[in-house]
């Protein structure tokens with residue numbers, strides 16, 4: 200008999216949905232049910248319009264849904280019946296109380312653990328899919344054990360962090376660089392590791408399935424994200440130096456990236472990294488270090504976030520400084536609001552901070568994004584990043600929204616605008632008719648390319664005053680004070 204017949208996953212979000220869809224696609228012999236407390240989300244997973252946009256996801260869901268992949272709100276039944284329960288709930292940064300702005304908020308995680316304990320009548324493997332602070336498994340183990348009324352039920356906890364990136368989730372899940380499974384070194388712990396390995400081995404060769412102890416697996420996830428984000432902050436710091444010195448950050452990145460020890464990936468200078476993971480996970484890592492008395496280690500990693508905030512602020516200052524030090528009442532077109540291309544996700548997108556920065560100087564931003572809805576943009580622009588840090592929140596709130604417009608086309612965003620800011624690297628931005636766009640803009644017309652995706656020489660030929668991040672500046676762009 201197969202070691203696993205049924206899998207349940209708590210949390211039908213960006214990770215739970217795609218991950219379970221790919222497991223189901225590749226493992227027709229396993230029933231996979233994704234459950235969530237959010238009824239609307241489950242309804243969307245069962246409809247023609249999935250709740251998230253991810254290339255290739257529709258096809259995978261279509262192939263498996265109704266066969267061995269199901270989405271449900273009946274948590275009790277499906278978690279109760281499952282051999283393996285993945286927990287893929289959100290673990291955001293705490294916004295109030297001790298550790299606010301740094302520590303991971305494990306409320307949802309603990310809620311999921313209590314739920315598993317209360318419905319379990321058979322032994323289960325509980326898999327941490329969410330990104331959690333190191334040692335979370337220990338805490339979860341206690342919650343599970345003390346809340347289950349049936350003493351014969353045994354819980355084995357595994358850490359199986361997810362390394363997928365949004366926009367390439369299906370590709371990453373189908374052909375991961377590696378899958379990491381952490382478990383305890385007891386016979387039942389190792390049996391649990393073997394069972395999860397068996398699931399992944401349906402499509403992933405064994406040599407790509409790494410095993411580790413629980414704490415290493417938990418910490419490897421935080422470390423991976425910290426290293427990735429650190430590369431971006433490193434190249435972004437150099438982009439500032441390039442602009443100040445006349446060097447070109449793409450040439451520098453290419454020159455260092457050809458050193459195989461450095462490698463050429465993740466070296467694109469940008470207006471800043473975004474996404475739900477990098478900042479949150481680094482802050483979480485810093486908090487864990489601080490808690491363990493490792494202040495220097497925490498400071499070291501915190502600098503990655505500081506540099507990212509600096510890069511977003513530097514961009515805003517560049518825009519305002521270049522436009523004669525005033526953007527008051529000037530329309531500024533924003534091309535791209537998602538945190539990266541090929542996703543509609545806006546969590547921690549640099550566009551939020553850049554737009555807020557421009558609006559604070561009284562600019563009128565007109566946003567166009569091919570995938571992000573206007574509701575989402577308005578919600579993001581009126582939500583404070585860290586509530587306690589915004590004593591003037593209720594005052595600034597209305598003004599922010601007055602100065603934000605969401606446009607259905609890039610042309611309407613740019614019409615009459617003084618400037619265009621490119622904040623997401625969407626491929627479609629490369630192919631617009633910029634000569635026609637230029638004609639309809641207020642002159643002098645500026646373009647600030649925060650992603651270096653456009654043809655800057657061509658834009659200059661058309662007449663745009665063009666800022667390319669980390670590249671020699673147009674004489675016109677020197678700041679005015």
Ligand code: NAD
Nearest residue numbers: 210212213214235236237288289290307310311329330361
């Ligand atoms: P998400 O917010 O999109 O999804 C989480 C879901 O969990 C929500 O739909 C929420 O309603 C549900 N939920 C919360 N508590 C619940 C409960 N008690 N019972 C049932 N459902 C519950 O989050 P996400 O982006 O999928 O991230 C999930 C985890 O994976 C986080 O820890 C994150 O750090 C990690 N992660 C995310 C990514 C990514 O690219 N987004 C990548 C790797 C790891």
Ligand code: UDX
Nearest residue numbers: 361362363364365465466467469472473474476538539
């Ligand atoms: C990241 C990790 O890559 C993934 O392994 C983890 O599981 C979740 O967090 P994600 O946030 O979805 O994935 O996307 P990623 O491609 O890492 O991009 C994050 C941010 O960095 C984006 O805003 C992106 O535009 C930016 N970035 C990326 C750069 O600015 N420059 C680069 O060279 C690469």
